[in-house]
Amino acid sequence: EIVLTQSPGTLSLSPGERATLSCRASQSVSTYLAWYQQKPGQAPSLLIFSASSRATGIPGRFSGSGSGTDFTLTISRLEPEDFAVYYCQQYGSSPPNFGQGTRLEIK
Amino acid sequence: QVQLVQSGAEVKKPGASVKVSCKASGYTFNTYAITWVRQAPGQGLEWMGWISAYNGNTDCAQSVQDRVTMTTDTSTSTAYMELRSLGSDDTAVYYCARGGNGWYPDYWGQGTLVTVSS
Numbered sequence: 618e619i620v621l622t623q624s625p626g627t628l629s630l631s632p633g634e635r636a637t638l639s640c641r642a643s644q645s646v647s648t649y650l651a652w653y654q655q656k657p658g659q660a661p662s663l664l665i666f667s668a669s670s671r672a673t674g675i676p677g678r679f680s681g682s683g684s685g686t687d688f689t690l691t692i693s694r695l696e697p698e699d700f701a702v703y704y705c706q707q708y709g710s711s712p713p714n715f716g717q718g719t720r721l722e723i724k
Numbered sequence: 725q726v727q728l729v730q731s732g733a734e735v736k737k738p739g740a741s742v743k744v745s746c747k748a749s750g751y752t753f754n755t756y757a758i759t760w761v762r763q764a765p766g767q768g769l770e771w772m773g774w775i776s777a778y779n780g781n782t783d784c785a786q787s788v789q790d791r792v793t794m795t796t797d798t799s800t801s802t803a804y805m806e807l808r809s810l811g812s813d814d815t816a817v818y819y820c821a822r823g824g825n826g827w828y829p830d831y832w833g834q835g836t837l838v839t840v841s842s
Contacts (some may be wrong), residue, residue: 649826649828651828651829655769660819660832660833660835661761661769661819661832662832663828663829663830663831663832666828666830667828672830704768704769706769706771706828706829708823708824708826708827708828708829709826711783712771712783712785712786713759713824714771715768715769715770715771716768717768718768718769
């Protein structure tokens with residue numbers, strides 16, 4: 618079973634700043650990695666698939682990178698609506714586990 | 725547009741069963757799997773399993789595989805997830821999502837809160 622470890626657990630930043638979120642896999646997942654955003658009381662929504670492809674309608678300030686075991690989600694300039702919890706998920710092997718999440722909060 | 729609409733909140737007693745439905749629209753139902761994910765209060769996302777709407781193949785998490793049954797009804801484009809022998813640790817919001825079987829979940833239902841309480 619592949620374990621995904623996200624860091625940091627909580628990230629405190631201000632609007633306009635750059636956010637860098639990490640997701641590390643216990644073994645290679647190639648580029649079978651997705652990122653999701655979840656706001657309070659809402660379902661998760663897909664941001665990034667195949668490690669670096671933006672989902673439909675996702676703003677250009679969101680970008681994903683990495684392959685193998687190390688992945689990064691970058692938000693270039695934070696908007697107020699970006700403060701949420703972010704999860705990574707590998708979908709290349711079973712079970713397709715999620716990371717434990719990174720909470721992005723307003724500083 | 726792709727939509728997944730789930731059934732309403734449920735309150736169950738310990739030991740009972742719950743069946744959550746997920747009605748899909750806006751795409752050809754049998755060309756994607758449906759994934760089920762749950763989220764306990766204040767916790768992260770837990771993958772439960774997926775079912776192929778094409779051939780009914782399934783894959784389930786070990787944590788629930790003895791208690792869960794996933795089915796689909798292609799005539800109504802609806803997926804179902806039944807969880808038996810409920811305990812308090814099954815209290816969670818249950819989500820369905822389009823995808824699974826090597827595909828990322830892309831569209832999600834609104835979630836169904838299942839509360840297990842005596």
